[in-house]
Structures are given as C-alpha cells and as structure tokens.
Amino acid sequence: MAGRNGRTVRDLRRGNRTAVLKRLYFDGPLSRFELGPATGLSSGSVSNVVAELIADGLVEEAGSVDSDGGRPRILLRVTPGSGHMIGVDVGETRVRVGLFDLALTELARAERPLMPQRYEVEGIVGHMRDGIAEVFARAGIGPERLLGVGVGVPGIVEHTPRLGAVVHGQTVGWDAVPLERLLRDGSPLPDTAAYFIDNGARTLGQAEMWFGGGRGARSAVVVLFGSGVGACLVTPEAEHGRAVEWGHLTVRVRGRRCRCGALGCLEAYAGAESLLARWREEGGSVPEDADEETALAAMLGGAYPPEGDAADPVALAVLEETAEYVGAGLSDLINLFQPERILIGGWAGLQLGARLLPAVRRHASSYALRQPARKVAVELGRLGPDAVTVGAATLPLADFFARGGRRREPAPEGPSPAWRTALAERVPH
Structure with missing residues (x-):
C-alpha cells in the first residue's frame, strides 16, 4: 500500500535499512542508542532494523562500551565477510583488478601492464576476465x-537497455564499445553477476568523497591526471558525482593537437603522455623504453634534483608551464561550479602535485574570480594511486546500500515484453 508521497511500506523498510547500514558503515561501530539520533529513526525502528540485519548476517556485535549508570551498550558494525566486491581500474598504462570484502579490505589483486598506446578492446577485456x-x-x-x-574506464559511458554499458573512449580509439556485453561473454562469473561501469574519474571521485579528502564537503571537484585528464563533479544535486570531460576544455586556441583530435585541449598540455612528448620535443632526455610512470618520475627528478646537482632546464620549463595550464584549467572549474574543495588525484597527479601544487594554487587563484577562489581549498587526494580501483568497488557497494542491503534479484528468463523495453529506452540514465 502506498502512502500520500507514493512510498510503500516496503520502500520505508528499505530506507530504514539503508540508513542504519550507512551509518554503521561510515561512522561505526555504534550502539543502538547512538543509531537513533544518527539516523533519525525511533528506538523501536532501530531495534527492528538491527534485528533484521543481524538475522541476515549483515551486522554483528563489536564489543561494548560503558553507559552512564546502566548496563554496557553493545556496539554494532557491518560484518566484513558478508559480501564481496570487485573493483577494476582500466587505466591507460595497466589494468588493475582488486577483490574486496564489505569493509573494503583488499583480499587479492591482479595487474596487467599495457603496451604504450596499445588499447585493443579484446586484449583489455581478456585482462579483465583473467584478473577477475x-x-x-x-x-x-x-x-x-x-x-x-x-x-x-577512460571515456564517456552510455547505459543502454539492450547492450548495457557502452564506452565512447575517443582518446583511446574506443568507438561505442559494448563493454558490458563483452565482459559477460566468457566471464568466469555467473550470468547473474551485476556490472557497474563508469568513467574512471567518477570512481576516483566517489572514493575520495567517501573515504578521502572530500569527506564532509557538500561540493567538490576531484580531478584525475594519468596519461589523460578527467574530473568528477560533486554537488548537492549530483551527490554521487558526475564525470565531466574537463581534459577537453580548450585552454589554447589553435594549440597542440590533442589525442581526441581537437586543438588546444588541456589534456594536450597536462596529461602525462603529452607532457613527456613536450619534454622530448624540446630536446629533453626522455628515458628510452620506459613506461610513462618511470619516465615522468625521471622528468621530475631532472627538474628538481638533489641539492647540489644541476637541474634539467628543459624539464623544469615544461613543468612550470604545465603548472600554469593546470591552474588556469582549475580556475574554470572554480568560476563555473564554485566548489568547496578541489582534489588532485591519479598516478600522474600525485607525482606532479608533490612538486607543483604551490604553483598550481597560485595560478588558479590568479586566473579565477576572487570571491570563489578565496573559498576553495586545492589539495592532493588522500587515497593514493589505488583510488580508482577502490572507487570502482564502491559502485556495487552503493547499489547494495540503496537496496537496503538486499542483493539484486536475477533477471527473469526470456525476452522482456515490448512495452517494458520501450519504457526502458525512454528512461534517462
């Protein structure tokens, strides 16, 4: 039966389970007494929900604390082994697969390096299947x-009713790749396994907002620097984050050719691949046969050598120019969205940020409007180079929470009725 607001009793129960699970997950262990004000539920509702979650094996006791004059209060936490998630980072230098328990403790990982500028779809899908x-x-x-x-994944992800997630990765040569369908074909997982595919910057953003430098912020932009450049925008209207193609913002009219084919994109000046290419073009000594991470570390070491050694003037000039381009790009984010925080992540962002962050802040402030620039904090992400993998694992976890801790039901066998397919195609994703 639905109430005035259209919510059924089942919806209310699911919402209550979600509220308790999330509070225990992010703020636990907590007692039943503490869960009341933390969730806004009555003590009776808390007791009923906790009893259900314990019976389902999702919540367990985690010790006790003394109370004022009464019996000790039993602490509760989410049971780590009650569920598992897989997170996959399809980067541009490697494919990384991690298996996590419900507490996001990594149980195992597998990595497959990629050849430079070799992004064949079948090879990537094979790495993912083997890694899982x-x-x-x-x-x-x-x-x-x-x-x-x-x-x-790198690129724009379109969710379709027939093919599932389809990836448009223009910079890596992926044109409408039906990635979800390809993963399901020959997968080592059951046919009922759920796949949650999204832009890598968004998975990084969700990880930082849940566990890293974005905690407590109502609005933030999390930027990812790897071979390319991306960003995730988090606002009250898009609390789970939305990927934005910030790397393809034009920062120089008729500038360098970007991998996407356009001229003057930020990625053509700030992505690791382009940064190393600029160093090479200016006569820099780029290590031969080194992967991008090793080559970028060598560039930073040359530009900022140990005290007493001479700096590589070409590497230093390219990096200083890059800091200005990044700062100018951040100023556009500041002016457009006025976020509380900007977090810089990705393997290249963390390498570069250790040296360039003060200059990036200075340039961002000088290019942005004064009022929003005064209010924003520009910091490095806190979760390290594995943040995209962890963030990918949070996608099924977020869905699990939204369902009140209930697993997805297998799809009915056989084709869907025509009316259902037509309706699904009209629903925005």
Whole structure:
C-alpha cells in the first residue's frame, strides 16, 4: 500500500535499512542508542532494523562500551565477510583488478601492464576476465557473496537497455564499445553477476568523497591526471558525482593537437603522455623504453634534483608551464561550479602535485574570480594511486546500500515484453 508521497511500506523498510547500514558503515561501530539520533529513526525502528540485519548476517556485535549508570551498550558494525566486491581500474598504462570484502579490505589483486598506446578492446577485456578469475583464486573464495563488479574506464559511458554499458573512449580509439556485453561473454562469473561501469574519474571521485579528502564537503571537484585528464563533479544535486570531460576544455586556441583530435585541449598540455612528448620535443632526455610512470618520475627528478646537482632546464620549463595550464584549467572549474574543495588525484597527479601544487594554487587563484577562489581549498587526494580501483568497488557497494542491503534479484528468463523495453529506452540514465 502506498502512502500520500507514493512510498510503500516496503520502500520505508528499505530506507530504514539503508540508513542504519550507512551509518554503521561510515561512522561505526555504534550502539543502538547512538543509531537513533544518527539516523533519525525511533528506538523501536532501530531495534527492528538491527534485528533484521543481524538475522541476515549483515551486522554483528563489536564489543561494548560503558553507559552512564546502566548496563554496557553493545556496539554494532557491518560484518566484513558478508559480501564481496570487485573493483577494476582500466587505466591507460595497466589494468588493475582488486577483490574486496564489505569493509573494503583488499583480499587479492591482479595487474596487467599495457603496451604504450596499445588499447585493443579484446586484449583489455581478456585482462579483465583473467584478473577477475585470478583474484578469486588467490583469495580462495568463490563468487557466491559477490555484490557486483565495478569498472572505471577512460571515456564517456552510455547505459543502454539492450547492450548495457557502452564506452565512447575517443582518446583511446574506443568507438561505442559494448563493454558490458563483452565482459559477460566468457566471464568466469555467473550470468547473474551485476556490472557497474563508469568513467574512471567518477570512481576516483566517489572514493575520495567517501573515504578521502572530500569527506564532509557538500561540493567538490576531484580531478584525475594519468596519461589523460578527467574530473568528477560533486554537488548537492549530483551527490554521487558526475564525470565531466574537463581534459577537453580548450585552454589554447589553435594549440597542440590533442589525442581526441581537437586543438588546444588541456589534456594536450597536462596529461602525462603529452607532457613527456613536450619534454622530448624540446630536446629533453626522455628515458628510452620506459613506461610513462618511470619516465615522468625521471622528468621530475631532472627538474628538481638533489641539492647540489644541476637541474634539467628543459624539464623544469615544461613543468612550470604545465603548472600554469593546470591552474588556469582549475580556475574554470572554480568560476563555473564554485566548489568547496578541489582534489588532485591519479598516478600522474600525485607525482606532479608533490612538486607543483604551490604553483598550481597560485595560478588558479590568479586566473579565477576572487570571491570563489578565496573559498576553495586545492589539495592532493588522500587515497593514493589505488583510488580508482577502490572507487570502482564502491559502485556495487552503493547499489547494495540503496537496496537496503538486499542483493539484486536475477533477471527473469526470456525476452522482456515490448512495452517494458520501450519504457526502458525512454528512461534517462
């Protein structure tokens, strides 16, 4: 039966379970007494929900604390082993697969390096399938408690009713790749496994907002610097984050050719691939046969050598110019969205940020409007280079919470009725 606001009793129960699970997850362990004000639920509702979650194996006791003059209060926490998630980072230098328990403790990982500028779809999908099978084998567990597979990819992700997630990765040569369908074909997982595929910057953003430098902020932009450049925008209207193609903002009219084909994109000046190319073009000594991470570390070491050694003037000039381009790009984000925080992440962002952050802040402030520039904090992300993988694992976890801790039901066998397919195609994703 639906109430005046259209919510049924089932909806209310699911919402109550979600509220308790999330508070225990992010703020626990907590007692039943503390859960009341933390969730806004009555003591009776808290007791009923906790009893259900304990019966389902999702919540367990985690010790006790003394109370004022009464019996000790039992602390509760989410049971770590009650569910598993897989997070996959399809980066531009490697594919990384991690298997996590419900507390996001990494149980196993697998990595597959990629050849420079070699991004064949079948090879990437094969790495993902093999990595998923490998992490389960290493952990010595099966997929029975798997909540889903989260995947972070470069490019725009379109969710379609017929093919699932389709990736438009213009910079890596992916044109409408039906990634979800390809992953399901020959997958080591059951056919009922859920896949959550999104832009890698968005998975980084969700990880930083949940566990890193974005905690407590109502609005933030999390930027990702790797071979390319991306960003995730978080606002009260888009609290789970929205990927924005910030790397393809034009920062110089008729400038350098970007991998996307356009001229003057920020990525053509600030992405690791372009940064190393500029160093080489200016006569820099780029290490031969080194991967991008090693080459970028060498560039930074040359520009900022140990005290007493001479700096590489070419590397230093390119990096100083890059800091200005990044600062100018951040100023556009500041002027457009007026965020509380900007967090810089990604493997290249963390390498560069350690040296360039003061200059980036200075340039961002000088190019942005004064009022929003005074209010924004520009910092490095706190979760390290694995943040995209962790963030990918949070995608099925967020869906699990939204369902009140209930697993997805298998889709009915056979084709959907025509009316259902037509309706799904009209629903915005």
